[in-house]
Amino acid sequence: MSTKSSPRAPQRPRTASPNRRERATDLRAAGSAAVPTFKPIHTRRTFEEICERIREQLALGVLKPGDKLPAERELAQQLGVSRNVLREALRSLEMAGVLRLQKGVKGGAFIQQGDTRRMNEVMRDMLSLGTISVRELSEARVHVLDLVVQLACANARRGDLDALEANIERTELATKEGRLLDRVECSREFYKLLAASTGNKVIAMIVDSVTEIHMRFVYAKVASSGVAMARLAEKRRQFLAALSERNVALASRLLRSHLESVQRMLEQDPGAMSLHVALADVQPGLRR
Amino acid sequence: MSTKSSPRAPQRPRTASPNRRERATDLRAAGSAAVPTFKPIHTRRTFEEICERIREQLALGVLKPGDKLPAERELAQQLGVSRNVLREALRSLEMAGVLRLQKGVKGGAFIQQGDTRRMNEVMRDMLSLGTISVRELSEARVHVLDLVVQLACANARRGDLDALEANIERTELATKEGRLLDRVECSREFYKLLAASTGNKVIAMIVDSVTEIHMRFVYAKVASSGVAMARLAEKRRQFLAALSERNVALASRLLRSHLESVQRMLEQDPGAMSLHVALADVQPGLRR
DNA sequence: TTCCATTGAATGGGTGATCCATTTAATAAT
DNA sequence: ATTATTAAATGGATCACCCATTCAATGGAA
Numbered sequence: 001m002s003t004k005s006s007p008r009a010p011q012r013p014r015t016a017s018p019n020r021r022e023r024a025t026d027l028r029a030a031g032s033a034a035v036p037t038f039k040p041i042h043t044r045r046t047f048e049e050i051c052e053r054i055r056e057q058l059a060l061g062v063l064k065p066g067d068k069l070p071a072e073r074e075l076a077q078q079l080g081v082s083r084n085v086l087r088e089a090l091r092s093l094e095m096a097g098v099l100r101l102q103k104g105v106k107g108g109a110f111i112q113q114g115d116t117r118r119m120n121e122v123m124r125d126m127l128s129l130g131t132i133s134v135r136e137l138s139e140a141r142v143h144v145l146d147l148v149v150q151l152a153c154a155n156a157r158r159g160d161l162d163a164l165e166a167n168i169e170r171t172e173l174a175t176k177e178g179r180l181l182d183r184v185e186c187s188r189e190f191y192k193l194l195a196a197s198t199g200n201k202v203i204a205m206i207v208d209s210v211t212e213i214h215m216r217f218v219y220a221k222v223a224s225s226g227v228a229m230a231r232l233a234e235k236r237r238q239f240l241a242a243l244s245e246r247n248v249a250l251a252s253r254l255l256r257s258h259l260e261s262v263q264r265m266l267e268q269d270p271g272a273m274s275l276h277v278a279l280a281d282v283q284p285g286l287r288r
Numbered sequence: 289m290s291t292k293s294s295p296r297a298p299q300r301p302r303t304a305s306p307n308r309r310e311r312a313t314d315l316r317a318a319g320s321a322a323v324p325t326f327k328p329i330h331t332r333r334t335f336e337e338i339c340e341r342i343r344e345q346l347a348l349g350v351l352k353p354g355d356k357l358p359a360e361r362e363l364a365q366q367l368g369v370s371r372n373v374l375r376e377a378l379r380s381l382e383m384a385g386v387l388r389l390q391k392g393v394k395g396g397a398f399i400q401q402g403d404t405r406r407m408n409e410v411m412r413d414m415l416s417l418g419t420i421s422v423r424e425l426s427e428a429r430v431h432v433l434d435l436v437v438q439l440a441c442a443n444a445r446r447g448d449l450d451a452l453e454a455n456i457e458r459t460e461l462a463t464k465e466g467r468l469l470d471r472v473e474c475s476r477e478f479y480k481l482l483a484a485s486t487g488n489k490v491i492a493m494i495v496d497s498v499t500e501i502h503m504r505f506v507y508a509k510v511a512s513s514g515v516a517m518a519r520l521a522e523k524r525r526q527f528l529a530a531l532s533e534r535n536v537a538l539a540s541r542l543l544r545s546h547l548e549s550v551q552r553m554l555e556q557d558p559g560a561m562s563l564h565v566a567l568a569d570v571q572p573g574l575r576r
Numbered sequence: 577t578t579c580c581a582t583t584g585a586a587t588g589g590g591t592g593a594t595c596c597a598t599t600t601a602a603t604a605a606t
Numbered sequence: 607a608t609t610a611t612t613a614a615a616t617g618g619a620t621c622a623c624c625c626a627t628t629c630a631a632t633g634g635a636a
Contacts, residue, residue, distance in 0.1 A: 045588095045589070045590095046589080046590075047379060047589095051383070055412075055413070055416065056568060058413075058416040058417065059412075059416045059563065059564060059567035059568045060564050060568050061563070061564055064418070065417055065418065071615075071616060071617085072616075072617065073615095073616085073617095081590080081591090082590060082591045082592065083591090083592080084372050084375075084590070084591070084592085085589080085590060085591080087372075087376060087617085087618090088375060088376050088379040089379075090617095091335060091376040091377075091379060091380050092379050092380050092383040094380075095339070095380040095383070095384065096383065096409070096413060097413070098413055098417070101616095101617065101618090102599090102616085102617080103597075103598050103599065103616060103617045103618075104597090104598045104599025104600060104615075104616060104617080105598090105599055105600050105601075105613095105614065105615040105616060106599070106600060106601085106615080106616085107598080107599070107600090107615080107616050107617060108615095108616070108617085109617090111417070112417070113417060113418075113419060114413060114414040114416075114417035114418070114419030114420070115419075116414065116419065118410050118413070118414075119407065119410050121384070122406050122407050122410060123490075124343075124347075125343070125346075125384060125385065125386055125402060125406070126402040126404065126406075126489075126493070128343065128346040128347045128402075129346065129353055129386070129399070129400070129401060129402035130352070130353065130401075130402070131401060131402030131403075131404065131489065132402070132489045132490050132493070133489075136488045136489050136490045136491075137490050139488055139490075140488055140490035140491050140494070143435055143438075143439065143491070144432075144435070144494075146435075147431055147432070147434075147435055151431065200424045200427055200428055201419065201420045201421075201424055202411075202420050202424045202425050202427075202428035202498065203424075203428050203431070205414070205420070206428070206432075206494055210490065275347065275349070276347060276348050276349055279347035280344060280347045280348050333617095333618070333619095334618085334619075335618095359586075359587060359588085360587075360588065361586095361587085369619080369620090370619060370620045370621070371620090371621090372619070372620070372621090373618080373619060373620080375588085375589090378588095389587095389588060389589090390587085390588075390628090391587060391588045391589075391626075391627050391628065392586075392587060392588075392626090392627045392628025392629065393584095393585065393586040393587060393627085393628055393629050393630075394586080394587085394628070394629060394630085395586080395587050395588060395627080395628070395629095396586095396587070396588080397588090
C-alpha cells in the first residue's frame with residue numbers, strides 16, 4: 001500500500017491481500033444492484049490472479065502461441081510478487097497445456113498450441129473422483145460415435161479414408177503376428193482417425209477423451225485375459241466400405257453392433273473392469 | 289539418495305534430479321525391447337512426479353473425495369522435497385479441481401468432488417489458443433444438442449421437465465421486466481437443465497462446455513446491441529411440450545430451428561463476434 | 577454451570593536469498 | 607575453419623522465514 005517510493009523496495013511490500021479483498025468486493029457490488037445475501041467472496045490468491053491475468057492476455061490476442069513470457073525473475077518483479085508464487089501460477093498453466101517451460105539461456109515460458117489431450121485428463125479425473133461412472137462414459141461414447149459416423153460420412157475426405165485403410169492394414173499385421181496389445185493400440189488410433197475425419201476438432205476432442213478411457217479398459221482386459229475381438233480387421237473393412245460409400249445407415253449399424261460386442265466382452269468378467277486396473281498406471285503406448 | 293541416516297537432514301539432500309534421470313531412462317528402456325531412435329525423454333520434474341503420485345492414489349481408490357492429505361510441511365518431508373515444489377504440485381491439482389486447499393488449523397488439502405466445469409476451461413483455452421474455431425464449436429454444439437434432445441426425450445423425468453418449466457417462467461418474467469442479460473442467464477440455465485435431463489453426466493458436461501462459450505457470445509451481443517431473441521419463452525414452451533410428449537422429431541426440429549435463428553442473430557454483426565469480447569473478461573453471472 | 581473472550585498452535589499463503597543444472601552464444605585455442 | 611572453453615541467462619529446487627486465518631483449548635465473567 002502507501003506510496004512505494006523506494007526504488008527497490010527493500011522492506012516487504014506486503015500489500016497483496018488487502019488490495020485483492022477490495023477488488024473482490026467491488027466486483028460483487030457491480031454484479032447486481034440490490035443483493036439480498038452476500039457470502040461467497042472467497043478471497044483471491046495471487047496465483048489465481050496471475051493465471052487469470054495471463055489467460056486474459058491470451059483471450060485478448062496479446063499473447064499468441066509461440067510467444068515468450070518475460071523471464072521468471074523479471075515477470076515476478078513486474079507483477080510485484082515473489083518468484084515462488086509466480087512459479088505456482090506458471091506451473092498451473094503448464095499443466096493446463098497453455099505454457100511450456102524451457103530451460104537454459106533463450107529458454108523461458110512459451111505459449112503453446114492448445115493440447116486437446118487435456119480433455120482426456122479431465123475425463124480421467126472425473127472418473128477417478130467418482131463424478132462420472134463407467135456406464136455413463138460408455139453410453140456417451142456410443143451416442144457420440146453414432147454422431148461421428150454421420151459427420152464422417154458427410155465430411156470424410158480421401159486422405160481420411162486412406163489413413164483408416166492404412167490403420168486397418170496395421171491391425172491385420174498385428175493380428176497375424178499375435179501382438180494383441182499392439183492391436184489395441186491400433187483400435188485406439190482407428191477411433192482417433194475416425195473422429196478426425198469429421199473435420200471438426202471439437203467433436204474429435206470429445207471422442208478422443210471418451211475413447212482414451214475406454215481403451216484403457218480394453219487394454220487391461222486384453223492384457224489380463226489374452227482374449228481378443230474376433231474378425232476385427234474384417235469388421236473394420238466392412239465399416240470403412242460403408243463409410244466410403246457414404247452409407248450412413250449401414251456404417252452406423254455396423255459400428256453400433258461392434259461396440260455392443262466389445263461391451264459384452266468387457267462385461268463378461270466384471271472383476272477386470274475395475275477402475276483401478278484401468279486407470280492406475282501408465283501403459284507405455286497410451287501415455288503422452 | 290544414499291542412506292539418509294541423519295534424523296533431520298540438516299545439509300541439503302540435493303539428490304533429486306540425478307535420480308529422476310535414471311528412473312526416466314529405465315522407463316524408456318522398459319518401454320520396448322529394441323528401440324531404433326531414442327530422443328524424446330524430456331526429464332521428469334519433481335512436481336510432475338508428485339501430481340502423478342497423488343492421481344495414482346486417487347485412481348487406486350486410496351484417496352477419495354473428502355479425504356485430507358497430510359499437511360504441506362509433513363507431506364513435503366515424506367516425499368523428500370521442498371515445501372515450495374510440493375506447493376507447485378498442489379496448486380496444479382487445485383486448478384485441476386482435484387483438491388481444495390483450506391487454511392487454518394484443521395485446514396489442509398482436501399480431495400474434492402469432481403468439478404465438471406473444468407471442461408469449460410479446456411474449451412475456453414482451446415479457443416483462446418486458436419486450436420479450435422468458433423465455427424467448429426457452434427457446429428459441434430448443434431450436433432450435440434440434437435443428440436441431447438433424443439436422449440432427453442427418452443430419459444427426462446418429471447422433475448427435469450418441472451425444472452425446465454420453472455426456468456421458462458423466469459425467462460418470461462425477465463422478458464416482461466426488460467432484464468435482457470438476466471434472460472441470457474436463463475438461456476444458459478435452460479441448456480444446462482436440458483443437458484441434465486439426459487441423465488448422463490458425461491453428455492451433460494460436454495453440452496455445458498460448449499454452451500458456456502456460446503452464451504458468452506450471446507451475452508456480449510445482447511449487452512452491446514440491446515437486441516434480443518423474439519418470442520423466446522413461447523418457443524421454449526413449444527419445445528418443452530414436444531419434449532414432454534416424447535416427440536423426438538418435433539422437439540429436434542424446434543430446437544434446430546431456434547439455434548439457427550440465434551446463429552443468424554449473432555452473425556448479423558460480425559464485429560461483435562470477436563473472441564476477445566466474448567472471452568476476455570468475466571461477466572458476473574457466468575463465472576464460477 | 578454456562579457463556580463468551582482470549583490465547584496459542586497448526587496450517588496454508590507468501591517472500592527473498594541462494595544454489596544447481598541446462599542451454600546457448602561468445603570467445604579462445606587449435 | 608573448426609573445436610573446445612567460458613560465461614551468462616534461465617528454469618529447477620531448497621531453505622528459512624514471516625503473515626493471516628482458523629479453531630480448539632483455556633480461563634474468566636455472568
